Amino acid sequence: MSRIIENPKQLILTRAKEILYNEGYEKFSMRTLSKKCDIALGTIYNYYPTKKELIIEMMTDYWKEHFYVLEDIVNSDDTLYIKLNEIFNKLSIFIKTFKEIWLKPEFYENPDYIKNSLEKENIYMEKLVNMIENILLKEVRNNKINLKLDSYETAKFILMNCITMVQMPIFKYSSFEMFLRELL
Structure with missing residues (x-):
């Protein structure tokens, strides 16, 4: 049985x-x-x-789990810079966890896998940009920052710099935050 x-x-x-x-x-x-x-x-x-399909599902599952945590960060009463630092830390964990997989050539042999994984990645990145944008807009409404640039473009700028800092840690987050404080 x-x-x-x-x-x-x-x-x-x-x-x-x-x-x-x-x-x-x-x-x-x-x-x-x-x-x-x-x-x-x-x-x-x-x-x-296939192993590739399982890995894609693992990444998708990981994103879904972490969006609950990210929602808590976005909705917290913390300052803008504490929220952004926490988002950076969560993103860092994801990138470090899956970086080894993303760089495997066999993972990109089949165009369907590339299309499927990139589509999902773009959805999650867009959602993360929107979360950051919402944080920025809330800070503007509360007169805590003076946003001189488009909120969506600023959110993309923040996210792409966070990803770059994790992948190439020659630039520290604290330095990035210093630049952000001047920019905002």
């Missing part, structure tokens, strides 16, 4: 994240995942036909 697994898709995602975070992409395999989940390899392939 086969055993019933409560929410097998979530179990697979949870264990896959654990392997990825603790052991890295190189040690990540569907067989290892099958053993960690204590389910048949075929069951995993029923939900995720």
Whole structure:
């Protein structure tokens, strides 16, 4: 008699994240995942036909989880600069977690994967830009900053600089904040 697994898709995602975070992409395999989940390899392939699809789903799931945290940051009573610093820190965790995967050439062999993952990434980036823009607009309404430039373009500028600082840490966030204070 086969055993019933409560929410097998979530179990697979949870264990896959654990392997990825603790052991890295190189040690990540569907067989290892099958053993960690204590389910048949075929069951995993029923939900995720390829490792790439599983990784894309993991990134998507990670974004969804973190948007709840980001919403709390946006809605908090903290200052603009504390909120932006917290967003930077959350974004840093995501980028550092998945950077190893993004740079793998085999992840980009199939144009469908590129299209699918980039479409999702663009949706999440747009949502993050909108969150930052909302923070800026709230600060303007409360007369805490004088926004001299378009709020949407300023939000994109902030986000792209945060991403760049994580990927190339030659420029510190504290220096960026100093520039922002002068700009705003």
